[in-house]
Amino acid sequence: MNSVAESVITPEIINEAMDYDEYRQMIDELLEQDKTTGDNHSEEMVHYTKMNVQRMNRLDKRVELMDSLVEELNELDENWIWLVLTEAWCGDAAQNIPALVKIANESENIDIKFILRDEHLNIMDEYLTNGGRSIPKLICLDADTFKEIGTWGPRPDAAQEKAMAWKNDEGISKEEWAKKLHKWYAKDRTHEFQSEFKKIMEEWRE
Template sequence: MSETAEQLITPTIIEQAMSYEEYRTMIDNLLNENKTTGSNHSEGMVKYTKMNVHRMNRLDKQTLLKAELGEALESVEQQWIWLVLTEAWCGDAAQNIPVIAKMADQTDNIELKLILRDEHLDIMDQYLTNGGRSIPKLICLDAETLEEIGSWGPRPKEAQEKAMKWKNDSEISNKEWGEKLHKWYADNRTEDIQEEFVQLIKEWI
């Protein structure tokens, strides 16, 4: 983490960040007002958010963590904070954050905290992906010092490679791009994100 990022992620930011349950409640409350997070409350953005709630509900119910990942999580002896930059309208956030929440629930040593990207662009800009503000972005922090241990995001590696390939293909429309990406997530059934976190946790320990 750069010196700037270290100064930006303060105890106040962590204190004001949301739990997964608070994040989900906030999204439901916004949808009740026909809104989403951020400043764009267009019909399209609200529609994306409603789809994302369905995705998160499904993943909350269906995600089972692999034994190897459970063992890796149980081996964490330090106190960590997983700070995640997200937005309710983001499809990748909906596909990955429920799995991350399941991981954090496996151990008392990891606390998951979520903040909205567009309210924290100063932090987001320390964690760009190919120059873009791609989310979700997870930053693993030492709970006591808030020193960065590592980061992950916005997608599992294979999904990221395919997403960039499709995005650069002039014959694939934005709509098709989204459909292909979400089909990848559906077919993958959280396999890649779980495997990646097994390795990351070993590195971060």
Template sequence: MSIAAEQVITDEIIDEAYTYEEYRNMIDELLEEDKTTGDNHSKAMIHYTKMNVQRMSRWDKRVDINDSLIDLLENMDAEWVWLVITEAWCGDAAQNIPAIVKMANETDKIDIRFILRDQNLDIMDEYLTNGGRSIPKLICLDAETLEEVGTWGPRPEVAQKKAMEWKEDESISKKEWAKKLHKWYAKNRNQELQKEFEQLISEWQQ
């Protein structure tokens, strides 16, 4: 972690961050007012947010954590905070966060919290992806010192590679590549995500 990141991720940031339940409730309350997170409350952004609530609700019910990953989580020695940078309108966040939450819930050694990107650009700008503010971004922190242990995001590596290929293909519209990406998520059923986290958790504990 850079010195700047060490200064911006404080105990106060963690204490004020949302739990998953608080994050979901906040989104529901905003939608009741025809709003979403951030400053853009256009019909399109509201539509994306409503779709994402459906995605998260579906994954909340359907995600099954693999036995090998459960075993790894249940036998952790380290204690971590997983700080996730996100926004309600982000499709990738909706596809990945429920599974990440279920992983964290398999152990009492991980406290998972959520902050909004556009309200925390000083933190976001320490964790850019190819120069962009891509989300979700998970920062694994030592629970006692808040020292950075590792990061993940914004997508499983396989999905990220495919998304970049589709994005650069001029014959595929933005709408088309987004559709292809969400189709990949549905078919993969969080397996690549779990595979990555099994490897990362093992590495982060060393």
């Protein structure tokens, strides 16, 4: 349990957080102005964001939940808030958020909300990955008490292991390892993600 984080995730933060439709609409409106989230509106960052919209559009249509995961969701009798730290330019966010939304929408007991990392660094800094502000980061909270139940992110464990190996390989450029990672996502089709979340749901319900 992260007691410090519980103190910075206030009811106001939850109330002002975006739902998925609002998140997507915000991104579309920024792109119409050749902008993305955050302060860096370079051509490169806007390009990443456009690619991410295509990824999310594709996954919104294609992700189908495994029966075993749906069965696990049907066992949920607690009310949860899933607060997700994200940014529009983040490739891992685009690859994982649509599946998170599918899972949340499958259960009446899960309310998924989104906040931007760079606007909430006090929260982000309570959930670092290997010392870095990696996103997406999901924080599961009890909807009544805001008590932290668990966290997930920024990638499925199988993807994280490969990504770190590629990143630390001096023979692979940043662009190359990013391409390798997105190829992994495309080939996996959220299978590892869903298998991991079935186990996570079991742990969080205990």
